[in-house]
Amino acid sequence: MCALVPVSCGAAPKNMGEILASSALSDWRTPDPGNTLYLELGTGRVVIELAPQFAPLHIANIRKLVRAGYFDGLAVIRLQDNYVAQWGDAEGTRALPAGVGDVAAEFDAGISPSMHFTPLPDKDGYAPQVGFTDGFPSARNEQLHLTWLAHCYGMVGVGRDENPKSSGAELYAVIGHAPRHLDRNVALVGRIVKGVELLSSLPRGKGELGFYNKVESPLPIRTVRIAADVPIAERSNLEILRTDTPLFTALVESRRNRPEPWFKVQAGNIELCNVPLPVREP
């Protein structure tokens, strides 16, 4: 019996709610306002945490685009069911601000000692190792000394054409089953930490690949801002669970082998994109 729930062996195993209720302040982190985007829609705010350790060139571009007001007044232009929401310039006529152009592909990054990586105990077929780097779902190939972000639900990436270079002026968010075949094929730049449902519940586009066609009404973007540029009183006050703590390891285990009596068969396994990354508003 005990082997099924190793973390809590000898005591009643805790479920996720109980684990979070037992967390200390130090189990949470506050995202850096300089690395946080607010995508302001008429329906509310989508909060994106950026990951410059993985895509510094694209994120430098995105900062310039945001501060030049490039995204303001553009729209969500694509909603493909079980795949992505994409926003940018449908007409392709809005000029990029000075100093912003295509930059080199950032499909993966070197493994840096400053990255805090927590491996998952379970494997998948897409990478030699998967886990969480500084709070982001990610994968590693230590032989190649490479790491990359993984296309889990809510991850934000940079649209591109066949050219591996891209600017960051067109962004998408994953709103379906993780399209992990895109890993290492696009620059992922961050993750939606709040408000993904404002995108995932939009009407699906009727055009090819889920692009909205001309008679549909794409949802306009009011503004995109960097949290650090927003008055403190208007910022979203969020805390994100750290992924490099014993508490997080216990949480992963409580999802590998669910202790709730509802579950009759425990999976003994968890896939990277099924691990919850809790966010709270203190």
Next chain:
Amino acid sequence: MCALVPVSCGAAPKNMGEILASSALSDWRTPDPGNTLYLELGTGRVVIELAPQFAPLHIANIRKLVRAGYFDGLAVIRLQDNYVAQWGDAEGTRALPAGVGDVAAEFDAGISPSMHFTPLPDKDGYAPQVGFTDGFPSARNEQLHLTWLAHCYGMVGVGRDENPKSSGAELYAVIGHAPRHLDRNVALVGRIVKGVELLSSLPRGKGELGFYNKVESPLPIRTVRIAADVPIAERSNLEILRTDTPLFTALVESRRNRPEPWFKVQAGNIELCNVPLPVREP
């Protein structure tokens, strides 16, 4: 070079569109109208193919519920982002028709020689073997002589409380990243083959677990019918790609190693719930 695209080695590898364009009539099958449900919403029709080889008791119940008009006038009562859409009787006051009650759990089934199973070449951590049985994503444990349906996007299951028995009067569809930890914990009864976006794009419920609360307006269900009971002229005329053919094997390979020039790194792998199951209207 050739090793990357084994199926098409020596010739230009085909992408999914090209493979489907080369399909023969015999690569497709017409779902049995007796095993097809129409969930009629104000916004359109959701078509569900039932899998009685996996859950005969629940599906017998569902047939009785449908023919008694049990679902007509009920509503979608739950929409939890990245998880499930659920429909049934929010009030719990509608009586079940005569002859319908809780039946034994159907979390898995014996492996029968009449099941056509096509294994995937890739493994996952949830089961010794995964693949497709008669067109449905499924898993197998040959040592235990057991097989079960897998919780991929669009799969339809039977809601239950802590009791492992259930009736089939409350149903849900997966509308997010595959919750594979539910495998072998509920009776899955089929798959949405058309119209899943009518559910996945609904507003998320604001109540606990995504249930709609009293001030929200759940989407009403006009009727649920068995296709065989609907006049032929009103039926959805669908063909579903067979999963037990060389063409399907080639399709899987074209998704394991994507030949489109857009892809710079091939995954060499595909996860069960990322395999497309094409449906067409001839």
